[in-house]
Amino acid sequence: MLAGLTIGAALIAGSDPSVENETAPEQLSPAAGAAVAVGEHAPLRRETWVTPPVHAASVHGSAICNLPSGDLLAVWYGGTREGAADVALYTSRLAAGRREWSQPTMVVDRAVAATELDRAVKKVGNAVVFPDRNGLVWMVYVSVSMGGWSGSSLNVKISRDEGRTWSESRRLTLNPFLNLSTLVRNKPILAADGRIGLPVYHELAFKFPQMLWLTPGPDGSVKEYRVRNLPDKNGLIQPSIVPLDGDRVLMVLRDRSPERRMRAAYSEDNGWTWSEPVPTSLPNPDSAVDGLRLRDGRILIVYNHAASGRENLRLAMSADAGRTWRPGPLIEAAVSKEYSYPFLVEGADGRIHLTYTWERKRIKHVEFNLAWLDRGPVGREAVAQ
Amino acid sequence: MTRSIDPVLCGLASGAVLWLGLLWAGARYRIGQQRQWVKVGFAIATVLLLFVPIGGMPLWNWIFSFCPNPSLPMLGLVCAGLWQHLCGVRVLQPADWRAGWGFGAVAGTLLYLHPLVPGAADLYYLGWQHSVAVWSMAGLALAAFAFGNRAGGFFLAALIAYELRALESPNGWDYLVDPFYWLVSLGVLGAQAVGALRRAWDRRVQSRAPFPAGGVTAAD
Numbered sequence: 001m002l003a004g005l006t007i008g009a010a011l012i013a014g015s016d017p018s019v020e021n022e023t024a025p026e027q028l029s030p031a032a033g034a035a036v037a038v039g040e041h042a043p044l045r046r047e048t049w050v051t052p053p054v055h056a057a058s059v060h061g062s063a064i065c066n067l068p069s070g071d072l073l074a075v076w077y078g079g080t081r082e083g084a085a086d087v088a089l090y091t092s093r094l095a096a097g098r099r100e101w102s103q104p105t106m107v108v109d110r111a112v113a114a115t116e117l118d119r120a121v122k123k124v125g126n127a128v129v130f131p132d133r134n135g136l137v138w139m140v141y142v143s144v145s146m147g148g149w150s151g152s153s154l155n156v157k158i159s160r161d162e163g164r165t166w167s168e169s170r171r172l173t174l175n176p177f178l179n180l181s182t183l184v185r186n187k188p189i190l191a192a193d194g195r196i197g198l199p200v201y202h203e204l205a206f207k208f209p210q211m212l213w214l215t216p217g218p219d220g221s222v223k224e225y226r227v228r229n230l231p232d233k234n235g236l237i238q239p240s241i242v243p244l245d246g247d248r249v250l251m252v253l254r255d256r257s258p259e260r261r262m263r264a265a266y267s268e269d270n271g272w273t274w275s276e277p278v279p280t281s282l283p284n285p286d287s288a289v290d291g292l293r294l295r296d297g298r299i300l301i302v303y304n305h306a307a308s309g310r311e312n313l314r315l316a317m318s319a320d321a322g323r324t325w326r327p328g329p330l331i332e333a334a335v336s337k338e339y340s341y342p343f344l345v346e347g348a349d350g351r352i353h354l355t356y357t358w359e360r361k362r363i364k365h366v367e368f369n370l371a372w373l374d375r376g377p378v379g380r381e382a383v384a385q
Numbered sequence: 386m387t388r389s390i391d392p393v394l395c396g397l398a399s400g401a402v403l404w405l406g407l408l409w410a411g412a413r414y415r416i417g418q419q420r421q422w423v424k425v426g427f428a429i430a431t432v433l434l435l436f437v438p439i440g441g442m443p444l445w446n447w448i449f450s451f452c453p454n455p456s457l458p459m460l461g462l463v464c465a466g467l468w469q470h471l472c473g474v475r476v477l478q479p480a481d482w483r484a485g486w487g488f489g490a491v492a493g494t495l496l497y498l499h500p501l502v503p504g505a506a507d508l509y510y511l512g513w514q515h516s517v518a519v520w521s522m523a524g525l526a527l528a529a530f531a532f533g534n535r536a537g538g539f540f541l542a543a544l545i546a547y548e549l550r551a552l553e554s555p556n557g558w559d560y561l562v563d564p565f566y567w568l569v570s571l572g573v574l575g576a577q578a579v580g581a582l583r584r585a586w587d588r589r590v591q592s593r594a595p596f597p598a599g600g601v602t603a604a605d
Contacts, residue, residue: 171453171553176496178452179454
């Protein structure tokens with residue numbers, strides 16, 4: 001019997017279907033939907049609202065993505081206040097060539113999530129949307145069954161029609177202790193082998209970034225997934241990752257430590273392993289940041305330029321892969337107001353799209369091009385890290 | 386990712402625990418002296434209890450909300466206890482029970498508390514690796530069977546369930562241990578340790594008594 005068990009285990013272990021997912025991806029690939037840049041020489045900056053004036057008392061946590069059709073899709077959560085029972089996730093679409101976002105569509109609230117997941121759901125929160133290499137659109141969102149945000153778990157919905165309809169939610173088990181405390185905020189990287197590297201983070205007891213690697217199945221489902229911790233990075237959350245050249249990837253992080261500096265870490269193997277995060281020259285008032293690699297190779301980030309408070313929102317650029325940063329144009333600034341949770345994508349036409357929480361009342365969309373970025377009121381000198 | 390049979394497994398586990406609890410309470414308070422109709426009555430009560438709506442959701446759904454991945458050893462221990470109460474057949478010997486509780490305590494402590502150690506390796510990640518998970522479960526089963534311990538059956542069941550992706554989690558460690566199993570294991574082992582200490586203390590007190598029991602009689 002013992003011999004039989006040994007042979008059986010050897011056969012099962014030898015037939016490992018997921019061994020390729022236990023190694024670093026060989027190379028990254030651009031997100032589906034990206035197209036050739038259109039050269040523009042006239043500066044362009046355009047503002048619009050993603051959410052209508054009368055929508056929800058409080059909105060927050062927007063994310064956007066390019067769809068294969070060229071449209072933009074935004075997701076955010078809204079309700080009476082953050083964490084309230086009536087909070088729901090909404091999506092809106094900006095059709096290619098149009099200037100007005102569509103009316104919000106409610107995708108999931110706690111009742112829908114509870115029904116789809118067969119369990120108690122107290123509230124829903126942060127979500128991201130992104131297309132995979134096959135053009136399917138994924139939504140990964142946070143739900144909480146008990147406690148505050150540190151009791152979060154992640155769920156996946158997949159759309160075959162660019163976000164018009166969604167599959168039922170599927171829960172991901174990412175933590176051994178009651179599957180508590182995995183959250184998401186920023187966009188993923190896509191590996192050439194089909195894997196999706198989504199930056200996530202843990203908040204219960206210790207706060208640290210993680211990388212969630214999702215393997216899509218041929219039928220538009222989640223075939224495999226696993227999460228890798230970045231050890232000993234306590235106090236650093238909401239990682240935003242930016243592919244550089246070759247196999248290098250930059251990660252910028254929100255800092256909850258008393259130091260209040262934006263941190264940067266690097267991967268030399270397409271996001272599989274990471275260096276120790278180091279403080280950058282930019283402040284971080286414990287608020288979300290997002291980054292993007294421009295087509296000319298520079299890195300653009302959007303962040304709150306202050307040691308405390310979220311009263312301004314600013315751009316910064318780096319020409320040396322994030323080692324030094326040049327402060328860029330100011331997007332918003334007002335005393336005692338909040339401009340936060342920015343999200344950046346580059347459109348199919350090469351223009352850059354930024355969404356963010358505007359005073360917790362609305363989600364604002366700013367569209368600009370490289371010409372505006374370069375001719376705007378940029379900072380005077382690069383600041384050494 | 387296919388939809389797992391996890392809610393069903395969790396419902397069965399919850400039912401088995403509830404039924405076992407009712408049988409234990411019945412025996413404790415001498416309700417019906419463990420007659421057959423009492424066991425059937427408790428079974429019906431268990432099913433009804435699982436479907437009692439609380440806050441718009443049945444009780445089993447609440448249990449599933451917070452314990453979505455019941456481990457196979459815990460299921461095995463509960464089923465063995467239930468079988469013993471229902472049929473009077475001892476499926477597990479005391480050594481098997483000790484192995485079950487011991488494994489739960491050690492595995493849970495390692496898995497759930499290792500992140501508290503600065504610089505510790507990410508043990509949970511190893512559970513994502515198919516070959517590591519398979520060899521761990523098979524190794525545990527082999528070791529237990531080699532010592533004639535029936536707890537090996539739990540690990541074998543965990544391996545089969547893992548290959549069938551019976552739980553919501555694809556991580557192998559979730560088939561071997563869960564937080565409730567860990568806490569109950571610690572509780573059982575703690576209670577056994579306290580009992581053993583108390584017995585040892587009593588023996589020591591007795592051995593140090595100046596006169597053996599009954600060795601002194603009242604003076605006339």
